[in-house]
Amino acid sequence: MNTEMNNHTMERYRRSVTRVSGRALADLRGISGQYPELDYFWGILEDTFVKLEQTGEEYIGTYCTMVPDELIYAFGYRPLRLCAGHSTAASFGEQFVPRDVCPLVKACTGFHAMRILPVYEQCRLAVLPMTCDAKKESASVLARYLPVIRMEVHAGKTGEQFEQTVEDLTGLVKSISMYTGKKLSNRLLVKVCRSVREAQNEAYRLYDLLAKENSAVSGAQVIAVMNSFCYDRPETWAEHVRMLNDKLEKVSITENGKGRAKPRIFLAGAPVIFPNLKLPLLLESLGAQITGDETCMAGRLLYDPAVPDDLSTAGILRALAARYVSACTCPVFDQMEDRIYSIAEKLRVTRAEGIIYHVLRGCMPYDYEYHAVEQLADKLNMPILRVETDYSAEDMEQIRIRLEAFCEMLEERRRQHG
Amino acid sequence: MDKLYLGLDAGSTYVKAALIQGEQVLNVQNRPTGIDCEKTAQELVGQICCEQGIARQDITSVTATGYSRRAIRLADSTISEISAHVAGLWMTAPEDTVPRLLIDIGGQDSKIISLDGHGNILNFTMNDKCAAGTGKFLEVVAQLLETSMEEIPYLAAQSKEPCQINSTCAVFAQTEVISLLAQKKDRNDILAGMHQAMANRIAKMARKYKTDGDVVMTGGVAKNEALRLALEDELMCDIFAAEYPQYNGAIGAALIGSSYKERVASL
Numbered sequence: 233m234n235t236e237m238n239n240h241t242m243e244r245y246r247r248s249v250t251r252v253s254g255r256a257l258a259d260l261r262g263i264s265g266q267y268p269e270l271d272y273f274w275g276i277l278e279d280t281f282v283k284l285e286q287t288g289e290e291y292i293g294t295y296c297t298m299v300p301d302e303l304i305y306a307f308g309y310r311p312l313r314l315c316a317g318h319s320t321a322a323s324f325g326e327q328f329v330p331r332d333v334c335p336l337v338k339a340c341t342g343f344h345a346m347r348i349l350p351v352y353e354q355c356r357l358a359v360l361p362m363t364c365d366a367k368k369e370s371a372s373v374l375a376r377y378l379p380v381i382r383m384e385v386h387a388g389k390t391g392e393q394f395e396q397t398v399e400d401l402t403g404l405v406k407s408i409s410m411y412t413g414k415k416l417s418n419r420l421l422v423k424v425c426r427s428v429r430e431a432q433n434e435a436y437r438l439y440d441l442l443a444k445e446n447s448a449v450s451g452a453q454v455i456a457v458m459n460s461f462c463y464d465r466p467e468t469w470a471e472h473v474r475m476l477n478d479k480l481e482k483v484s485i486t487e488n489g490k491g492r493a494k495p496r497i498f499l500a501g502a503p504v505i506f507p508n509l510k511l512p513l514l515l516e517s518l519g520a521q522i523t524g525d526e527t528c529m530a531g532r533l534l535y536d537p538a539v540p541d542d543l544s545t546a547g548i549l550r551a552l553a554a555r556y557v558s559a560c561t562c563p564v565f566d567q568m569e570d571r572i573y574s575i576a577e578k579l580r581v582t583r584a585e586g587i588i589y590h591v592l593r594g595c596m597p598y599d600y601e602y603h604a605v606e607q608l609a610d611k612l613n614m615p616i617l618r619v620e621t622d623y624s625a626e627d628m629e630q631i632r633i634r635l636e637a638f639c640e641m642l643e644e645r646r647r648q649h650g
Numbered sequence: 651m652d653k654l655y656l657g658l659d660a661g662s663t664y665v666k667a668a669l670i671q672g673e674q675v676l677n678v679q680n681r682p683t684g685i686d687c688e689k690t691a692q693e694l695v696g697q698i699c700c701e702q703g704i705a706r707q708d709i710t711s712v713t714a715t716g717y718s719r720r721a722i723r724l725a726d727s728t729i730s731e732i733s734a735h736v737a738g739l740w741m742t743a744p745e746d747t748v749p750r751l752l753i754d755i756g757g758q759d760s761k762i763i764s765l766d767g768h769g770n771i772l773n774f775t776m777n778d779k780c781a782a783g784t785g786k787f788l789e790v791v792a793q794l795l796e797t798s799m800e801e802i803p804y805l806a807a808q809s810k811e812p813c814q815i816n817s818t819c820a821v822f823a824q825t826e827v828i829s830l831l832a833q834k835k836d837r838n839d840i841l842a843g844m845h846q847a848m849a850n851r852i853a854k855m856a857r858k859y860k861t862d863g864d865v866v867m868t869g870g871v872a873k874n875e876a877l878r879l880a881l882e883d884e885l886m887c888d889i890f891a892a893e894y895p896q897y898n899g900a901i902g903a904a905l906i907g908s909s910y911k912e913r914v915a916s917l
Contacts, residue, residue: 615773629717630759634776637732641771644733648770 246284246348248320253281256507263450263516267483269476270453276463277456277506281318286350292408293358293378295340295367297528298385298560300552301466302428302538303405304359306421307414312351313462314358314374315529316340317505319623328373329366334594335622336503337366344377351463357411359404361385363564364597381407387566389558397553405549418545425538425548427466434473435534441480443523443582445493448483449476451522452512458530459506495642498584499525500575500605502592508623511590514632520639523582526575527590528562535559563597568604576608586642587616588635594622615641653710656695657904658725659734659897660687660718663757663785664870667694668900669702669709670908673741677702678897687718695724713907715899729906731899732774735868736763738902742892743866750863753856753881753889754898755871757785760852764859775855783818783851785871790820791844794827795837802841803876809842818851842876849880856885865889868898 257274279285291312292304304311316322316339325342343352357379360371371380384400386393405416435458441447442454457476461469497520504511504527512522525531536559540551561571579587587609591599602618609616617638621627652672659666665687669677677698681690691714699706714725715734722728729737735754743749752763758781763774777783785799792802813835817823823844830840856865865887871877872895882889892898 617773630776633717633730633732634774636730637771637774640730640733644770 242346242348245320245324245346249318249346249348250282250284252318252320253277253507256509257282259509259513260453260456263453263513265448265450265453265483267476267479269472269479270457272472273457273460273476276460280349280351280463281507284348284350287354289354291351291355293352293355295358295360296363296562297533298361298363298556298562299359299383299404300401300538300556301462302421302424302548302552303401303408303416305424305427305466306416306418307408307412308417308420309356309412310465311462312355313529314340314343314352314355315503315505316343317459317503317508317529317623318343319508319625321346322623329370332594333366333370334502334592335508336505336592336595337370339623341370341373344374347377357381357408359383359408363562364595366594379411381411385557385564387564389565389567389570394553394558397557398550401549401553402546405545416545418543418548421545421548422543424466425540425551427470428534429537431461431466431470431473432534432537434470434477437477438473438480439524439531441477441484444484447521447523448480450512450516451499451525452509452516454522455504455512455525455527455530456506456509458533461533494519494521495639495646496521496523496583496585497639497642498523498575498579498582498587499527499531499590500587501527501590501602502595502598503527503529504590505529510621510623510625510628510631511588511619514628515588515635515639518632518636518639520635520642523584524578526561526571526578531578532561563601568601571601572604572608575605576612579612579614584614585646586614586638588638589616589618591618591620592622593620615645653908654704654708655904655908656698656709656712657734657900657902657907658691658694658712658714658716658719658722659731659899659903660691660714660716660722661757661899662717662759664896665690665694665716665718666897666900667691667698668894668897668904669698670741670901670904675741675894675897675901678894678900680896683718687721688723691722692724711907713903715903727907729903732761732763732771734899734902734906735761736765736769736771736902737905738868738898738900739765739866739892740769740905741901742868742894742898743864744890744893747864747866747890749866751856751859751865753852753865753867755783755785755852755867755869755877757789757870760784760855760869762852762855762859765863767863773859775858777855781820783848784820785869787818787820787823787848788844788871788874788877791823791827791841794824795831795840797837797841799874803845803874805838806841806845806876809836809838811836811839812846813839813843815840815843815847818847845874845876845880849877849884852881853884866892868892868895870896872896 292309293314301311321339321342322335325338361383538555540548666680711726714722719728754761764772872891
């Protein structure tokens with residue numbers, strides 16, 4: 233009887249998860265400018281979140297962007313970003329973590345506890361960087377469902393702390409080896425470094441195309457494409473982004489320049505994760521153009537390249553520590569100058585006219601650094617709007633009004649300043 | 651003769667309409683939004699046309715703003731309420747004022763808009779998700795205390811010892827007011843406390859903006875003198891009520907329809 237009840241409950245969650253994901257995919261497919269090259273990305277999101285397909289792969293789950301994907305591939309596993317954007321999972325997660333915790337952590341714990349998403353079920357273990365308080369605390373909740381390795385993240389970025397990070401990564405290799413009984417393959421490590429580099433190159437190209445005047449691709453599409461990175465092998469994903477980029481370049485040449493230039497907005501702050509594409513979809517439905525983002529699940533996901541100067545495992549580990557930790561501009565680090573410089577540079581390159589600062593309700597680190605970004609915006613004489621929200625749809629109308637007024641304000645400024 | 655422009659502000663509780671010509675407001679009307687906003691808007695336009703003795707075709711353009719603006723098909727264009735309220739100030743701000751901060755308190759939201767000296771929006775803040783500290787809160791408490799929105803400012807002004815009210819939530823305030831009534835607190839004191847609590851909440855949003863110019867209040871609640879005075883005490887500055895405060899959004903929408911910026915520039 234009890235099992236039957238559980239099966240019914242699981243079926244209800246399954247329906248809810250697939251309905252919400254399906255709606256987000258329909259929104260993505262509804263954006264004007266659908267190229268067949270995008271089908272692959274919508275397909276892998278659909279397989280994962282709507283069809284709930286088993287992939288026959290074994291994953292190692294990770295949080296944030298500090299765990300090098302290359303290391304996991306070199307053990308013969310696939311890395312899976314556990315950071316989730318699903319409202320159903322976030323509601324379910326409230327049973328295991330406090331209600332005021334950010335929806336991302338709630339959704340992650342919710343997905344683990346729900347046990348309906350095959351990719352989560354296929355996780356052999358999880359490597360969790362100790363970043364913000366919510367993620368640190370949630371490690372013990374996740375440990376109920378799978379083995380968890382905690383990865384130390386040092387708050388500072390001094391030379392000494394870099395050396396500690398290199399040591400930590402060396403320790404991580406030993407821990408993964410101990411849990412899985414497998415050895416890290418240097419041959420695979422070298423190979424996958426090239427594949428990830430290739431994926432990075434294509435991601436750079438995609439963002440260059442997004443920043444073009446009246447871009448042929450939308451910000452919501454690009455964010456979803458970036459979100460899909462961890463649901464396939466990097467070389468396959470990169471190949472499809474290359475095809476998409478080639479197409480966009482052709483479209484840009486033939487069709488660009490049509491219509492009035494849209495207000496150019498840069499998206500900063502907390503991550504936007506499929507299927508919670510509320511903010512970019514709303515912004516672009518109001519006639520704005522997202523020119524870039526610094527969010528960790530999209531614009532920053534493949535931003536800095538790993539450049540090993542020697543191809544021994546130790547040499548590659550140093551390069552990975554430099555790329556994944558030292559270059560990371562997550563607000564959990566104690567200095568924020570590098571993040572501010574990075575945002576300033578991205579604003580310049582993308583020729584943004586305004587900033588939307590996304591705060592996920594309950595996410596303290598990003599909210600804390602809002603003031604520093606606001607000061608930067610003041611210095612650049614650039615309007616900025618802080619939007620605090622979660623994964624629910626109930627505040628859509630209120631957010632729409634604020635975004636609409638923000639876009640009108642940018643257009644008015646353009647009229648005045650020419 | 652100058653052309654006629656009509657603005658419609660389809661708010662959460664009322665639809666407001668304003669007909670303007672040149673720099674003059676010719677007619678203003680409002681009706682409860684009801685369940686069919688489009689029909690309400692049509693009735694308002696019909697009423698204005700009838701009172702002015704004009705036909706719909708005589709109106710050069712109709713511009714809609716407010717929550718339900720997209721539902722109004724008779725409008726030629728739409729504009730967000732932030733832009734509409736700022737535009738409205740051009741006609742409604744008291745003479746000799748240079749508005750740098752606009753406080754608009756509507757039926758279910760409140761907006762604080764910071765402006766430069768030329769009437770351009772610098773930044774804005776809106777309350778989100780709930781109706782705390784809005785007209786709805788006043789309405790709920792007025793109803794609970796068996797009085798009306800028109801009466802409450804006068805009753806509050808007679809208070810000798812305002813009560814401490816902690817919640818400006820339209821729902822939780824009921825519990826608090828009932829508890830104060832059970833303690834035999836004077837109705838006027840409860841009302842005065844309520845105005846202070848509301849002013850305190852709005853001031854929190856407004857304080858983050860520098861105000862080296864004038865502060866102007868719009869929205870139906872701007873007619874409430876007790877709230878305006880309570881806000882002055884919170885923000886430590888004079889606050890001016892706009893003319894036609896309830897119709898500021900509608901007047902602004904009409905002005906935007908008339909491309910008033912071009913006219914201002916040509917002056």
